[in-house]
Amino acid sequence: GESVGLHLPTLSVQEGDNSIINCAYSNSASDYFIWYKQESGKGPQFIIDIRSNMDKRQGQRVTVLLNKTVKHLSLQIAATQPGDSAVYFCAENGGSYIPTFGRGTSLIVHP
Amino acid sequence: DAEITQSPRHKITETGRQVTLACHQTWNHNNMFWYRQDLGHGLRLIHYSYGVQDTNKGEVSDGYSVSRSNTEDLPLTLESAASSQTSVYFCASSETNTGELFFGEGSRLTVL
Numbered sequence: 001g002e003s004v005g006l007h008l009p010t011l012s013v014q015e016g017d018n019s020i021i022n023c024a025y026s027n028s029a030s031d032y033f034i035w036y037k038q039e040s041g042k043g044p045q046f047i048i049d050i051r052s053n054m055d056k057r058q059g060q061r062v063t064v065l066l067n068k069t070v071k072h073l074s075l076q077i078a079a080t081q082p083g084d085s086a087v088y089f090c091a092e093n094g095g096s097y098i099p100t101f102g103r104g105t106s107l108i109v110h111p
Numbered sequence: 112d113a114e115i116t117q118s119p120r121h122k123i124t125e126t127g128r129q130v131t132l133a134c135h136q137t138w139n140h141n142n143m144f145w146y147r148q149d150l151g152h153g154l155r156l157i158h159y160s161y162g163v164q165d166t167n168k169g170e171v172s173d174g175y176s177v178s179r180s181n182t183e184d185l186p187l188t189l190e191s192a193a194s195s196q197t198s199v200y201f202c203a204s205s206e207t208n209t210g211e212l213f214f215g216e217g218s219r220l221t222v223l
Contacts, residue, residue, distance in 0.1 A: 042216055043214030044201070044212070046212075089154065098169075
């Protein structure tokens with residue numbers, strides 16, 4: 001079946017560095033992608049989204065890049081802070097408004 | 112402010128008992144979802160609803176049921192709890208025409 005996966009289950013960075021979290025998807029019909037952040041003991045929270053008619057979208061300190069050719073998206077976090085430590089999930093929507101989630105990447109930011 | 116709340120936040124029960132996890136949202140969203148989260152599996156969809164009286168099975172629906180009698184609530188029932196259902200359960204809701212989910216804080220269920 002279709003699946004969403006992540007390349008790195010754990011990413012450790014130093015405070016102030018830029019972080020890049022990657023995600024591969026296999027459903028070519030997916031047209032909407034979302035990144036969620038989940039802090040310990042809490043539910044996932046929306047970070048940023050991107051539609052398939054875009055290649056790049058920027059938010060506050062975050063940028064999502066979408067490469068439809070290789071079915072890959074990434075989340076870039078600029079000047080990573082300790083408060084960015086969390087698990088990050090990518091999710092894809094194939095038009096049914098039911099997102100499929102990847103397994104998640106744990107981001108650890110060292111002071 | 113609109114919100115989505117789950118209760119109880121923590122529950123310990125015994126194998127074979129019936130358990131109901133409550134989910135209440137004040138967003139007035141039509142779409143509601145139940146996910147379970149386990150290490151190594153991420154978030155897996157249990158059941159979802161597109162509106163009142165509508166319910167649908169997700170990826171891992173066996174042993175679970177839901178009902179949707181109003182817009183605000185989607186309770187999740189485990190008819191006969193099993194140890195394999197020990198997990199953290201998340202309820203979420205979304206507007207009809209977007210994919211962004213708003214999640215509750217989760218309910219940690221332990222089945223002994």
